[in-house]
Amino acid sequence: METDSSLLTSEVERQRQEQLYHQLLVQTMGGIETQNPDSRVIQPQPGLCVKTLSLPDNGKVFVNICQSSSIPPPPHLSREQLLELLQSDDPTGYKVPMSLGEPHAELDSNSQGCTAYDVVINNEFFKKCQKDQLFLQFVVTVSLDGLENKYGVELSREWKVLKNRKFLGSVNSQNIRTKSKPVIEEMSAVDQNTSPPAAKQPQFCLVVEPSCGDPEYLTAEIQLPGVVSARPLVLDLGEDRLLLTARPSLYHLDCFFPLCVDPESSLAQFNRNTQVLTVKMRVSPSGTT
Numbered sequence: 059m060e061t062d063s064s065l066l067t068s069e070v071e072r073q074r075q076e077q078l079y080h081q082l083l084v085q086t087m088g089g090i091e092t093q094n095p096d097s098r099v100i101q102p103q104p105g106l107c108v109k110t111l112s113l114p115d116n117g118k119v120f121v122n123i124c125q126s127s128s129i130p131p132p133p134h135l136s137r138e139q140l141l142e143l144l145q146s147d148d149p150t151g152y153k154v155p156m157s158l159g160e161p162h163a164e165l166d167s168n169s170q171g172c173t174a175y176d177v178v179i180n181n182e183f184f185k186k187c188q189k190d191q192l193f194l195q196f197v198v199t200v201s202l203d204g205l206e207n208k209y210g211v212e213l214s215r216e217w218k219v220l221k222n223r224k225f226l227g228s229v230n231s232q233n234i235r236t237k238s239k240p241v242i243e244e245m246s247a248v249d250q251n252t253s254p255p256a257a258k259q260p261q262f263c264l265v266v267e268p269s270c271g272d273p274e275y276l277t278a279e280i281q282l283p284g285v286v287s288a289r290p291l292v293l294d295l296g297e298d299r300l301l302l303t304a305r306p307s308l309y310h311l312d313c314f315f316p317l318c319v320d321p322e323s324s325l326a327q328f329n330r331n332t333q334v335l336t337v338k339m340r341v342s343p344s345g346t347t
Contacts, residue, residue, distance in 0.1 A: 099231050100128045102157075102178045104224035106188075108198055110217040118172035119213060120164070120226040121201055125184040130155045130266060130273075132183060133317070137192060144196070153298065154179060154200050155316040157232055158208050164227035174227045177201045194219075207314070257303070257310035264315070276317055278337040282309055288328040291335065295321045300337065318342040 102124035112119050132154045135143070143152050159176035166172050179187075179197065187194040202213045220226075265277040278300055285291065285304055294301040297318050302311040319339035326337045 100126050100178075101231050102126045102176060102229055103181070104229055105179075105184050107220045107223050107226050108201075108217050109220055110202070111214040112173065113212040113214055118166060118170070120166075120172060120174045120220075121198070121205070121217075122174060122176045122225040122227075122229055123184070123187075123197065123201065124176055124178045124225070124229055125181040126157075126178050127181050129157060129178055129180045130316075131180040133272070137190060140192060140196060153316045153318065154183070154197060156201065156204065158201075158204050159230060159232055161209065162227065162230065166226070172226075175205055176225075176229055176232070177204070178232060257307045260302075260304075260309045260311055262311060262313065266317075273317060273341045276315060276319055276339045276341055278313065278335075278339070280311065280335040280337070282328075282333050282335055284308065285328075285333055286330060288335075291328065293326055293335075293337070295319075295324055295326075295337065295339070297321065297342070302335070315339075 103126065105123045105125045108121040108123060110119050110121065111117065132152065135152060140152070157178040159178070161173050161175055164172055164174045183197075187197050198217060199215070202215065202217075205211060206213055260280050260282055262278060262280040265275075265279060266273050267275040267277065280302060282291075282304060285308065290305040290308065292303045292305065297320075298315045300311065300313045300315070302309065302313075304310075318341070320342055321339070324337060324339040326335065328335045
């Protein structure tokens, strides 16, 4: 892996203006938050910037790996355990909670158009990635996979970390679902291309219990307005994936979990009054199966 300083420019004044803009934005969104207590706005902190290409057009893409204490940390994993995991037949067993921001158009140092994404991970886990290149490579790979799955793009695995540059463009605020007890983090990765044409993606959130310490349960709360009984619901639960269909082509949800769960010990219940499907899943030990 190599570094690239070609995009390093003097932008102290522009950064100051952007910080002021985002402060005003957070204050504005804070007023909206009081009307929607199930979500809140976070302002990620810059971390590092990764440069890669979109395929097959070779367009410039920049991924801002940001940090926030609002994102839960992944289960503890030593360097030796990560090496064993990467060499195993199923390296997807270890999940890194992250929030994937919408793509935003930016200009590079040559005033050429490019695309930037903001990926937010836990701040303490980010420090670990800074100290160990193996964890950094793993997080970048997982981030690229997540962006491909969520936005239907193809990104090159030839990437480089920009030297002395923590982000490209501006780090945008992100809106995440929360709830006071227990803490809720919306960490969904939904493949839009698998949805039937007429089906809608329902609103949902993931509840981690307990809110502190090692997670024991992961609960999915899925809002299904218009569904009056459980009969039209088809639920398929895997170790790290939930697939829900409400027939006939009413809702479709394909959700990947930030943690591995035990499908055999999971329970699902549909409340006809609230029209909410609740799926409670026991987290596998150490977040792996």
